[in-house]
Amino acid sequence: MSIKESRPHRADQNTVQRRPRLIVRPKRYEDVAAILAKPKSFPSPVRAVGADYSQTRCATSDAGTSMHTGALDRILEFESASVRVQAGVTMGTLVRTLAERGLELPLTPEIGNMTVGAAAVSTLPQSSYQDGLAQIASCVTELRLITPQGRQITVTERDRELMRVLRSSHGLLGVVHEVVLRVQTMRAVKIDYRAYSLAEFAARFRRIVGAPGALRFHVAPFSDRVTVERRVPDEEEAVTRSGIWQIRNSVMRNVLPAFGTSVGAVLATPGLRSAVLTGVHRALNATQGRGERGVVLHAHEWMRDLPAEAWKARHTYSLWAFPQGNFPEVLASYAAFSRAYYKQYRYRCNLVTTASRLHRDRSALFSPSYGGEMVTLEPSSPGEQGFEDFLIDFNDFASAQGGVPTFNQTRALTREHVAKAFGERARLFSALRRRTDPLNRLRNSYFAQILD
Numbered sequence: 001m002s003i004k005e006s007r008p009h010r011a012d013q014n015t016v017q018r019r020p021r022l023i024v025r026p027k028r029y030e031d032v033a034a035i036l037a038k039p040k041s042f043p044s045p046v047r048a049v050g051a052d053y054s055q056t057r058c059a060t061s062d063a064g065t066s067m068h069t070g071a072l073d074r075i076l077e078f079e080s081a082s083v084r085v086q087a088g089v090t091m092g093t094l095v096r097t098l099a100e101r102g103l104e105l106p107l108t109p110e111i112g113n114m115t116v117g118a119a120a121v122s123t124l125p126q127s128s129y130q131d132g133l134a135q136i137a138s139c140v141t142e143l144r145l146i147t148p149q150g151r152q153i154t155v156t157e158r159d160r161e162l163m164r165v166l167r168s169s170h171g172l173l174g175v176v177h178e179v180v181l182r183v184q185t186m187r188a189v190k191i192d193y194r195a196y197s198l199a200e201f202a203a204r205f206r207r208i209v210g211a212p213g214a215l216r217f218h219v220a221p222f223s224d225r226v227t228v229e230r231r232v233p234d235e236e237e238a239v240t241r242s243g244i245w246q247i248r249n250s251v252m253r254n255v256l257p258a259f260g261t262s263v264g265a266v267l268a269t270p271g272l273r274s275a276v277l278t279g280v281h282r283a284l285n286a287t288q289g290r291g292e293r294g295v296v297l298h299a300h301e302w303m304r305d306l307p308a309e310a311w312k313a314r315h316t317y318s319l320w321a322f323p324q325g326n327f328p329e330v331l332a333s334y335a336a337f338s339r340a341y342y343k344q345y346r347y348r349c350n351l352v353t354t355a356s357r358l359h360r361d362r363s364a365l366f367s368p369s370y371g372g373e374m375v376t377l378e379p380s381s382p383g384e385q386g387f388e389d390f391l392i393d394f395n396d397f398a399s400a401q402g403g404v405p406t407f408n409q410t411r412a413l414t415r416e417h418v419a420k421a422f423g424e425r426a427r428l429f430s431a432l433r434r435r436t437d438p439l440n441r442l443r444n445s446y447f448a449q450i451l452d
């Protein structure tokens with residue numbers, strides 16, 4: 001049976017959270033079922049917790065039961081095109097283990113801490129190469145989960161509609177204990193960088209998004225600069241067994257400042273933590289030449305781990321997605337908004353705002369690119385004062401611009417933002433949630449506020 005503990009006191013830096021009455025750490029899926037089936041011993045709400053790195057209170061269990069999945073940590077089976085994994089395995093462990101076998105996920109995030117169970121049911125958009133694959137959950141082909149009543153069920157891609165709902169269910173429809181993900185043969189990726197002014201970027205935008213490859217933009221509104229990062233599979237680079245572990249340290253070191261302008265990279269890289277806007281930009285500019293020549297990497301080489309204490313890294317960025325068609329206009333408005341905000345409140349985000357281009361992806365009900373191609377905007381900060389207030393105004397700006405938020409990465413979200421962005425999809429999901437979990441075994445106050 002699972003280990004029970006009382007909750008150690010932990011003050012969160014930015015958000016007041018109630019402490020759960022219980023923390024449980026199931027070791028087998030039968031433990032998950034037993035916990036969910038006994039509300040008297042394990043008070044509601046029961047919230048599954050992976051690495052606990054989300055930017056919102058989505059995983060908090062109020063005064064209920066916090067179910068940490070870290071002990072479900074086995075990679076169960078490798079096939080040529082898929083891998084079966086327990087929910088508590090971290091993405092970092094999975095990606096590195098796949099690389100040893102010459103395999104990779106179709107999408108590899110830059111941060112390794114998140115667990116597979118969380119990634120399977122929450123919204124983790126990634127800069128994408130093709131339609132239908134713009135978030136990690138879209139790589140999931142099978143889920144085994146325990147329902148709010150403690151029953152185990154298996155859902156596969158054959159049940160398309162249920163799979164679509166589960167892929168962004170955030171632990172509200174069941175606790176996942178096993179996941180099958182699609183994998184592919186590892187391929188080398190060529191990454192290059194090109195810098196533009198905002199006006200140049202807008203003028204070339206159609207050509208930039210029309211060319212093949214996964215795109216990230218590093219936006220510095222106060223320096224009038226957008227650096228375009230393009231990742232294209234490099235067919236010429238032969239991937240041999242012996243070549244797999246030739247991690248290109250020198251390349252990573254040389255390009256890291258240009259490659260790592262996201263808050264995740266700053267927090268994971270000792271010495272960069274205190275970087276402020278100008279410092280990051282000096283580094284970005286200094287490595288621009290090398291970046292333009294391009295470097296070749298394998299996906300596992302760009303992954304890094306954040307500090308183990310999740311609270312240090314939480315609350316450091318927020319994410320909205322905007323229709324690709326008018327992204328240059330959104331970006332110009334964002335720059336104007338940032339400047340006006342600074343003028344009035346003397347606050348500006350001191351890290352580059354990153355952005356990812358997302359292909360259309362309807363694999364999950366709350367996919368940010370459900371309605372078509374989108375580009376995210378992710379204002380970041382290492383957590384200094386003023387950021388939280390900035391995000392409240394930024395949210396209203398983003399919502400007015402037709403932005404789509406996420407439940408796990410968009411800070412300070414309101415019910416109105418959710419209703420405007422998701423409309424009928426939010427109503428459908430809430431109705432389904434109420435039917436499958438009438439006693440609110442899995443629902444916390446965060447989701448009660450924004451969804452129900």
Ligand SMILES: Cc1cc2nc3c(=O)[nH]c(=O)nc-3n(C[C@H](O)[C@H](O)[C@H](O)COP(=O)(O)OP(=O)(O)OC[C@H]3O[C@@H](n4cnc5c(N)ncnc54)[C@H](O)[C@@H]3O)c2cc1C
Nearest residue numbers: 048049050051052053054058114115117118171175176264
């Ligand atoms: C500084 C920073 C930078 C980041 N950069 C990136 C990035 O570039 N790209 C990227 O993709 N991500 C990034 N992330 C990661 C991302 O925000 C979180 O890690 C992610 O939300 C979820 O992973 P988690 O394991 O921490 O989930 P948690 O926060 O523990 O949980 C997320 C949600 O999933 C539910 N859940 C968890 N496990 C289960 C389960 N077994 N069954 C059912 N429901 C479950 C929870 O209840 C919750 O609703 C970054 C995070 C930080 C802090």
